Amino acid sequence: MTISAKTITVRYFAMFREHAGVSEETLSLNVATAKDVYVGLVFTRQ
Numbered sequence: 001m002t003i004s005a006k007t008i009t010v011r012y013f014a015m016f017r018e019h020a021g022v023s024e025e026t027l028s029l030n031v032a033t034a035k036d037v038y039v040g041l042v043f044t045r046q
Contacts, residue, residue, distance in 0.1 A: 003030050003031065003032050004030070005028045005029065005030050006028070006029060006030075006031055007026060007027070007028045008026070008027055008029065008037065009024060009025070009026050009027075010024065010025055010026075010027060010041065011023065011024045012024065012025075027040070027041075027044065
């Protein structure tokens with residue numbers, strides 16, 4: 001199964017916005033599920 005890159009816009013609120021330092025960002029991730037998006041965000045924020 002091949003997963004193609006998806007471009008998503010993430011909007012941060014409250015403590016997540018404070019941690020990210022931005023209110024919104026657009027990312028291109030190779031993901032299949034919402035869990036994969038979360039894991040991708042965790043790795044981009046470290």
